[in-house]
Amino acid sequence: MTDELSTDLPAFDLLDLEPVDGATTYRMPASTRLCTPFGFLYGGSGIAASAEASERATGRPLQWITTQFLGSPSPGDVIDLHVNVAVTGRASSQTQVSGTVDGALMFTSLSAHNVRPAGDETAFSTMPDVPAPLDCPDFAEPFHVDPPDSFFSTLERRVAAGTIRFDTPLGDGDVQPGLIAMWCRLVDSDIGSAATQAYVADLGPLAVCARLGRPLGGTSLDNTLRIVDPTPTDWVLLELDADGLHRSVGHSTVKIWSQDGRPLGIAQQSAILRTSHHQPPANA
């Protein structure tokens, strides 16, 4: 690629993505740090890997990606990522990405990239006014696990607004009002690139659980990210919205803000909400 941006695309080292066959095939070990404590790949890892593989294959920064989750790689699996560059235009590229383990499809992604001039970033809204990250309490998971290593250990999370607790269920028909927001920071990386935004934004179902006041776990059907500004930041504020529930499928939106109030991106996802989900694997 001759785009001047092609050499500036950032890598998200946590993924440890390795090219294996020219520019369109990559491999990623499902390390325990990319998995949940429950013994399967964290959805944020799958969409992040797709985003980075697609950026490397096209040489162009990602503007939008949707990842559909079909299977659950286990810790120790090796994931093969293949990028089909379906459209290469003067300024835009569009791809489909498949993630497989031993030939079985685990996730598939659609994405768009372009190299048009930037500097037109517009948010149309402003970041909520919340306390600074270090003035907010740590996020306490609604379940008790003590994993030696999982994506939990890659991601510092602090509750900035709202009640993201599950010990006092709401009554039927009650909906917790008000803002729900969380500060996040990656232990070993800034956040801004498509891959890092995708990794931290996979928390939307928490908003549906919080609004319902029920200790539900979510199995993501998809994860979708749209980029507004990829300039890196340390902490990000995730503004979490519950959009709706139907047939046990909860829809949620996550607006991603830099610590100084820049809009970085907007994520949306649908997840099956379950009460049986947050158990450690039987052999734990």
Add this chain to the structure above:
Amino acid sequence: MTDELSTDLPAFDLLDLEPVDGATTYRMPASTRLCTPFGFLYGGSGIAASAEASERATGRPLQWITTQFLGSPSPGDVIDLHVNVAVTGRASSQTQVSGTVDGALMFTSLSAHNVRPAGDETAFSTMPDVPAPLDCPDFAEPFHVDPPDSFFSTLERRVAAGTIRFDTPLGDGDVQPGLIAMWCRLVDSDIGSAATQAYVADLGPLAVCARLGRPLGGTSLDNTLRIVDPTPTDWVLLELDADGLHRSVGHSTVKIWSQDGRPLGIAQQSAILRTSHHQPPANA
């Protein structure tokens, strides 16, 4: 399929979708009424066809769909739709759909379906308070065409709130504030099914144009729909939000409400915004 819902899935007659090879392959003529006045398939037609083909192939109602637009079928083309049912679980199905013309890929979709018990529909928000449809003015397009037939003639549109006009551009840095909303009605169909919601929700880029106060046209990269309640209604209110702009790509959200205030679904999309888009084709 033995699901009791499998025989109750509604058809969107406008699409004229015809099964051609068992349950997984369909064909749709790109009739002028499914196209824009500018000589290409309306994005809402592509996502609607994917949604209906996927529902028919799985026998299960759709909960979420994302369609990626890669090419532009012309009026008169015949579109072949192939559904790959990748996952069939006890309650859930997940598919990928491809739409091709003479073997060339025009759009591809990812979707999820399930037959869990409904009755849990929750919106977490309320419909904006706007005048009734017939008390709102017709939507005037920001360009002048007189097509004999196009998707415009399938869709009645009335401006319920905000300024969706393009004759008075805003100054640099100005952003039009306030609610933007539009009533829509299909001439020959109720709205509620995934296909009909997808068809009417392809108007999000208007929100970005309205906020910027510029007469831009949009080329959709994707269209994404999440279902909250498919019970049919006559008029729907589209609550339009501009989510962000970057590298000329505008992101938008459309909340879909029934006339009596039920949340039907939420749509989101990214589109390249252009000033050169809204011209009739050269041979018009």
